[in-house]
Amino acid sequence: MTEVDTRTNLLDLDRTGLEHFFADTLGEKRFRAQQVMKWMYHRHVTDFGQMTDLGKELRGKLEQHAVVLPPNTMFEKPSTDGTHKWLLGMDGGNAIESVFIPDKGRGTLCVSSQVGCGLNCTFCSTGTQGFNRNLSTAEIIGQVWVAAKHLGNVPHHQRKLTNVVMMGMGEPLLNFDNVVRAMSLMRDDNGFGLANKRVTLSTAGLVPMIDKLSEVSDVSLAVSLHAPFDELRTQLVPLNKKYPIAELMDACVRYAMRKPRTSITFEYTMMKGINDQPEHARGLVKLMRRIDAQVQRANTAKVNLIPFNPFPGTRYERSDDSDIRDFQTILLENQVLTMVRRTRGDDIDAACGQLKGQVMDRTRRQAEFNRKLQADGLSDAAA
Ligand code: SAH
Secondary structure (H helix, E strand, O other), X not given: OOOOOOOEEHHHOOXXXXXXXXXXXXXXXXXXXXXXXXXXXXXXXXXXXHOOOOXXXXXXXXXXXXXXOOOEEEEEEEOOOOOEEEEEEOHHHOEEEEXXXXXXXXXXXXXXXXXXXXXXXXXXXXXXXXXXXXXXXXXXXXXXXHHHHXXXXXXXXXXXXXXXXXXXXXXXXXXXXXXXXXHHHHHOOOOOOOOHHHEEEEEOOOHHHHHHHHHHOOOEEEEEOOOOOHHHHHHHOHHHHOOOHHHHHHHHHHHHHHOOOOOEEEEEEEEOOOOOOHHHHHXXXXXXHHHHHHHOOOOOEEEEEEEOOOOOOOOOOEOOHHHHHHHHHHHHHOOOOEEEOOOOOHHHOOOOOOOOOEOOOOHHHHHHHHHHHHHOOOOOOOO
């Protein structure tokens, strides 16, 4: 018989949680939390025996009640352009992916929040794989831990990992508590110490959760828009049936009003003949200008154009470069800040929308998940 390990994985706790753990479970001083965090996140030490500024007795107590258990790397793959992808093993035969993308002066890690995804966006390969489960806080922050260790991250000085985007597999706002806790560790000085604006959460548009996020966190917001008209957006992002564009734009305005100086990035995947025509660009201009006008701040709404990345079995194709350029020109001519995201890591299937991991989809799980969404009044569009 295998013994069940009931010890707490300290990577599951944010700073407050860890302080409670020291005070309530171990009967120790709260400041120990910060000491242990520095060992875990700055020096990548997982063995309590090596945490030399803790007394022997405390180290013994920790060994009895706690573990530091990062995800296990099953496979990793560098790309010719400097991009690096990890396949991390989760229980039950599942695996998720995270990707590091170095660029001039910064390094961005793209982090997953769920095993698979329940939203079924038709142009995303993760969406075609079904949903298995939410990732724990340890599994989310563990992705940063694995990458930072690999990159030899030094806090605050010459760091290679400077940004985190929650744009890997899954919908982060449907795993709210674990994602918020992990993002707080990314920003904590005793954690990875990233600035608020360097941690970005990307959502397909769960309106009530965007409001909830604005109450508890100051991270940057990215919204996957992909179409300026409801009928088309519902085809691409079925969640749009539940939260149509007008409601989503209102939520973005509320988010921006609560966060002075913050901009919101709208992601727009460019698919040939689907959403890449001048009429779409003009529709997008209207939406973006309206946000800036309502928030009364220029450049609150920014657009990121993402050339579609194909995957086996997809019915979509990438827009022609000339169409992407023309589309961008229309936006720029109308004072909408617009970038075209360079495709990175596509030789190792690490580009946006290509992350697959290994998802043991269980239809029952998917049905249960959809029921829960409905019970929470969140979605019937995920079905
Ligand atoms: N569920 C969240 C985060 C994951 S998707 C969200 O929807 O925002 C991260 C980004 O990758 C999104 O903007 C998504 O639309 C984009 N993406 C998905 N599939 C893609 C593909 N095949 N090609 C290019 N971008 C894609």
